[in-house]
Amino acid sequence: MARGNNMGRGPYEKSSIVEDTGLAPGKEVEERFDIFYPVTEKGADGKQVAEEREMDVTVELWYKPFGTMDGAVLWNEWEETISLDKKSKPTTYRSGNPK
């Protein structure tokens, strides 16, 4: 409310910005995700092996007008099968990067 560090969703619950996590105009924002493949121990020596060689990753950008999935709108979606081996499955694009 600009009289402390509280800020609510309703207009009557705020009169300042305590923190802004929105996307500012013209400014590049990068989000990095490190997703680990599962490993298992194999053989007598307990050597670690990644048996799952491929991972299907989907990145979705949602606009949430009320902060929840209620009324949320999907703005962008990217989908790819990422392989630990050099040759991966063909990339699929529903939207996002140009083909």
Place this chain on the structure above:
Amino acid sequence: MKQFKVIGVAALALLLSATMAFAIGAGVGRDGTIVGTKGKAKTVQELIDMYDSTGCIDCHEDAHDDWAASPHARSIYGTGRAAATMITAMKNGFMSWEYSGVKSTKDIKVEHWMGCMKCHLPQLADATDEVAVELADTLNEWYANAKKALKNPDDKKAIAIRDKHQKTLTSLNINCLVCHNRMAITHKWTDGYPQHDTVYGFNDGEHEDETFTKMKRSLIMDESIFCGQCHGMGPNLELENPTQCATAYGSYMWAYRAEGGQESCQECHMEKSGLGHKILSYSDETMQKMAIDFKVESYVSQWLDGSTLKPKAVVKVKMVNRSGHSIPDG
């Protein structure tokens, strides 16, 4: 004796006109506005009628149809959620504040609503406090009966009351006359007050209408400040108890124009998007594409940390907001 009577009547008349001018407020031409001419609305229906724009449809059907599909056409009702939020703002806001003077809906005055209605229904300022009370009662009755109808879809009485109030609430909106008359001039002491017989746009001249017989150029109709009157700068510090809703115009000025951005609200939301008077934003596919550069890149690595294998996929998402304001905003 006769002479005394004449002087007495003249003095009384002078006193009355001076009182009315004072009540209307400062500024030459203020008494020629719609509310200055008609007087304040005393009922919700009078307020709806005061800014009735149905006369515009015959000649401006396309613009009207676009507008009808816009959020401006249901500025206090929305999808029902906006109306419910007005009730929350009333109950959790000014009805719960110790010094607001509101204990029950009968105590509500126009100024109590302005935290919401400054933008959602700016013409409420042209109504009496009785309308503020009626609006609160309408919202409450609509909500109570909407809940009843949801619980029991066969409750015809509840459905009828809900629909009646929904019609009233959707008739209170930001329509042709609100934008092309009431809000069309920001600098009223410089450019004059919007007059009751004039529509404001891009031309000067005669206007083929019985009520609005003149057209005048609005100096702000294609400027961002026009939208900034409502899609504002953040806290409404002019209110007795400040609220904060939209911050788009503040962000536009201080984070977009300040960095060299040149486009106006109207250029993106009406012209380049082809949306015209729909003036949509986050829900529209064209606006979504215009708003964000979205790029994703990925690669894999197998990090061997001593005897521990850590294979991983790295996904980098890069986004650039190409709009003229922070996202999200309104």
